[in-house]
Amino acid sequence: MFAEAIETILHDHCTPAAVRHIEGGGSPLPLWQALEHAGFLELLAPEDHGGAGIQLPDLRPVLEQFGRHAMPVPAAQAIVARALLPPGSAPDGLLTLAPRLTRLADGGLACPRVPYGQMAAHVLGADAEGWVLLDASSAERSEGDIPGLQAASLRWVDHAAVVQSGPGRAAELESLGAALHAALITGALGRAFEMTLQHCNDRVQFGRSLGQFQAVQHQLAVMAEHIAAASSATQVAFSGAGVSPHPMAAAMAKARTSAAAAVVAATAHGLHGAIGVTADHDLQLHTRRLHAWRMAHGSESFWHRRIGAAVLASNQPLSRFVHEI
Amino acid sequence: MVDLLASFRHATLPAHAEAFRDEVQDFLRANLDPAPADQRSRSWMGFDADFSRRLARRGWVGVTLPKAYGGAELDAFCRFVLVEELLCAGAPVAAHWIADRQSGPLILRYGTEAQRRHHLPRICAAQAFFCIGMSEPGAGSDLASVNSRATRTPEGWRLNGRKLWTTHAHHAHYMIALVRTSGQPGDHHKGLSQLIVDLSLPGVQVRPIRDLTGDSHFNEVLFEDVHLGEDALVGSEGQGWGQVTAELAFERSGPERLYSSIVLLELWVDWLRRHGDGSHAEAVGRFATELAALRQLSISVTARLACGDSPVVEAALVKDLGTEFEQAIPAVLEAALGDPGAEIDGQLVRTLAYVSQVAPTFSLRGGTREILRGMIARGLGLR
Numbered sequence: 057m058f059a060e061a062i063e064t065i066l067h068d069h070c071t072p073a074a075v076r077h078i079e080g081g082g083s084p085l086p087l088w089q090a091l092e093h094a095g096f097l098e099l100l101a102p103e104d105h106g107g108a109g110i111q112l113p114d115l116r117p118v119l120e121q122f123g124r125h126a127m128p129v130p131a132a133q134a135i136v137a138r139a140l141l142p143p144g145s146a147p148d149g150l151l152t153l154a155p156r157l158t159r160l161a162d163g164g165l166a167c168p169r170v171p172y173g174q175m176a177a178h179v180l181g182a183d184a185e186g187w188v189l190l191d192a193s194s195a196e197r198s199e200g201d202i203p204g205l206q207a208a209s210l211r212w213v214d215h216a217a218v219v220q221s222g223p224g225r226a227a228e229l230e231s232l233g234a235a236l237h238a239a240l241i242t243g244a245l246g247r248a249f250e251m252t253l254q255h256c257n258d259r260v261q262f263g264r265s266l267g268q269f270q271a272v273q274h275q276l277a278v279m280a281e282h283i284a285a286a287s288s289a290t291q292v293a294f295s296g297a298g299v300s301p302h303p304m305a306a307a308m309a310k311a312r313t314s315a316a317a318a319v320v321a322a323t324a325h326g327l328h329g330a331i332g333v334t335a336d337h338d339l340q341l342h343t344r345r346l347h348a349w350r351m352a353h354g355s356e357s358f359w360h361r362r363i364g365a366a367v368l369a370s371n372q373p374l375s376r377f378v379h380e381i
Numbered sequence: 382m383v384d385l386l387a388s389f390r391h392a393t394l395p396a397h398a399e400a401f402r403d404e405v406q407d408f409l410r411a412n413l414d415p416a417p418a419d420q421r422s423r424s425w426m427g428f429d430a431d432f433s434r435r436l437a438r439r440g441w442v443g444v445t446l447p448k449a450y451g452g453a454e455l456d457a458f459c460r461f462v463l464v465e466e467l468l469c470a471g472a473p474v475a476a477h478w479i480a481d482r483q484s485g486p487l488i489l490r491y492g493t494e495a496q497r498r499h500h501l502p503r504i505c506a507a508q509a510f511f512c513i514g515m516s517e518p519g520a521g522s523d524l525a526s527v528n529s530r531a532t533r534t535p536e537g538w539r540l541n542g543r544k545l546w547t548t549h550a551h552h553a554h555y556m557i558a559l560v561r562t563s564g565q566p567g568d569h570h571k572g573l574s575q576l577i578v579d580l581s582l583p584g585v586q587v588r589p590i591r592d593l594t595g596d597s598h599f600n601e602v603l604f605e606d607v608h609l610g611e612d613a614l615v616g617s618e619g620q621g622w623g624q625v626t627a628e629l630a631f632e633r634s635g636p637e638r639l640y641s642s643i644v645l646l647e648l649w650v651d652w653l654r655r656h657g658d659g660s661h662a663e664a665v666g667r668f669a670t671e672l673a674a675l676r677q678l679s680i681s682v683t684a685r686l687a688c689g690d691s692p693v694v695e696a697a698l699v700k701d702l703g704t705e706f707e708q709a710i711p712a713v714l715e716a717a718l719g720d721p722g723a724e725i726d727g728q729l730v731r732t733l734a735y736v737s738q739v740a741p742t743f744s745l746r747g748g749t750r751e752i753l754r755g756m757i758a759r760g761l762g763l764r
């Protein structure tokens with residue numbers, strides 16, 4: 057039910073034109089406010105605090121819709137951040153998550169490569185000492201690290217920018233950051249694949265549609281396999297009750313979707329030909345995100361190392377370790 | 382969303398299947414003789430009639446067949462768990478495998494009551510072992526070109542022809558053979574039927590073929606005027622192709638398409654632990670991640686089978702991805718273990734050598750990679 061409602065809003069407010077407008081420096085507020093007014097930023101917040109009180113299985117299709125529509129604002133991050141912050145204490149405006157919070161020796165704070173860090177008003181980060189909500193307007197921000205996607209590294213000279221703080225939350229933030237990106241990637245994979253399938257049915261060369269060529273068919277089959285595996289890993293990460301994914305399931309979801317992102321983005325472009333790399337074609341709205349989202353909150357290599365270390369540290373067979381996820 | 386991809390819905394093994402897992406593990410602890418890893422890595426190619434009979438006495442051969450025919454009447458989820466535990470333990474299951482997985486369900490679905498009563502109880506008792514006669518010298522991936530032919534006689538059928546790469550035909554009592562009963566080889570899918578061939582009959586000759594590992598698991602089977610009764614025909618005459626296609630959904634969807642290299646992988650993980658070697662954590666994590674996703678897909682297909690669906694294309698997708706995972710394990714391990722100074726025990730080297738050598742067959746048996754990818758592409762709705 058949430059997935060259908062969000063599709064309508066995104067269809068109207070998160071069009072390819074709106075995405076391009078925001079990427080070009082246009083105001084993200086019309087889209088942000090449309091999401092906020094419809095209550096979508098409070099999906100995970102408890103009902104007695106004005107939220108929808110939904111749990112992970114219902115959140116996944118909403119985040120996948122964000123991915124399908126090349127979401128250009130930190131909507132997924134804000135939903136998660138609002139669930140992590142004490143009820144009712146979320147700040148107004150664009151709110152995002154920091155994949156990593158570092159407390160510097162000189163008393164400053166740093167958050168490298170924050171998704172939507174250029175546009176966000178506030179950033180929620182956490183480390184072993186606890187969580188902090190930071191005012192991004194007073195940060196030094198790097199510019200244009202990933203053109204169009206508004207990621208930025210943020211740095212504060214002292215703790216004056218800390219709006220709120222508290223204990224814990226680092227593990228949840230890490231898992232939720234990974235899981236939400238797995239869902240965004242899953243949505244984008246699906247959209248990139250549909251566009252590619254359509255192109256292969258429509259485009260004619262040598263008197264036949266591309267899809268008639270066996271070499272093309274096999275590439276599409278491989279894409280489908282990766283997407284099926286990625287999507288199933290994401291479903292597992294979002295299968296539990298509550299609002300906090302199983303850490304290993306979230307790790308595996310981010311790893312599997314990130315691995316799929318590389319294959320699917322490359323094959324989608326390979327099959328689209330030159331038209332796919334033009335600014336005017338919508339494919340690039342999705343493939344640029346697949347690459348950026350693959351790296352955000354840990355690439356597959358990062359998570360594979362983490363998962364592998366956990367397997368090696370356990371005393372049960374790898375297959376048993378996997379069964380218990 | 383593309384329909385094929387939307388059809389993979391998240392499913393979990395129900396509680397009764399997980400409870401059944403404990404029973405299977407208890408059984409294996411008591412009944413599975415210790416064996417070196419290179420032998421355990423043969424698993425569903427490992428033939429041990431005694432083990433199959435022990436399993437049958439426990440009631441777990443023909444697990445999904447109705448109790449009326451001697452089966453355990455367990456659902457597809459329990460079968461998934463049983464298979465998973467047997468393969469992860471490296472149990473030698475080849476003797477009853479084909480009958481349990483394919484021939485039994487096929488006879489139940491398409492056979493006459495007399496055929497069911499004759500064959501199924503013996504399958505469930507591990508007294509009747511089956512093999513599958515599909516490939517021929519001129520019909521590999523192009524299976525519809527089969528040329529073996531059965532012609533009508535007053536008593537039933539006369540069979541002539543040749544089957545190739547028939548796994549364990551030299552140990553099996555029966556073959557379910559896909560043969561032409563009408564028309565010409567050029568008719569492809571039309572005119573094919575499935576016959577149950579008693580391999581002890583005059584005119585049947587089974588010639589084992591040695592493979593590159595030194596094992597002889599597959600065979601050439603020749604039929605020269607083999608006389609079969611009316612009751613050899615299973616299902617409808619001329620409907621063999623449709624029956625085979627449905628049968629392949631069972632063959633392709635199970636956990637056996639994920640676990641062919643699992644004994645090797647566990648051996649390596651164990652070796653890394655013993656040596657305190659964390660340098661391959663990334664590869665270990667990748668395998669765990671891929672296995673978790675594949676297992677989910679396989680459970681999702683199992684849930685469809687449990688509802689009585691025949692998810693043929695989905696099964697092809699899981700098989701293709703699964704064999705890629707299975708083949709990646711020996712490929713990665715060869716690279717990882719290639720340090721000339723590393724202390725690697727002979728067991729690990731032998732197991733790796735065996736799995737590397739047979740790994741190419743993982744994406745041949747049950748439909749080659751190219752055939753499967755063609756099926757997937759058609760399932761995607763390409764025009």
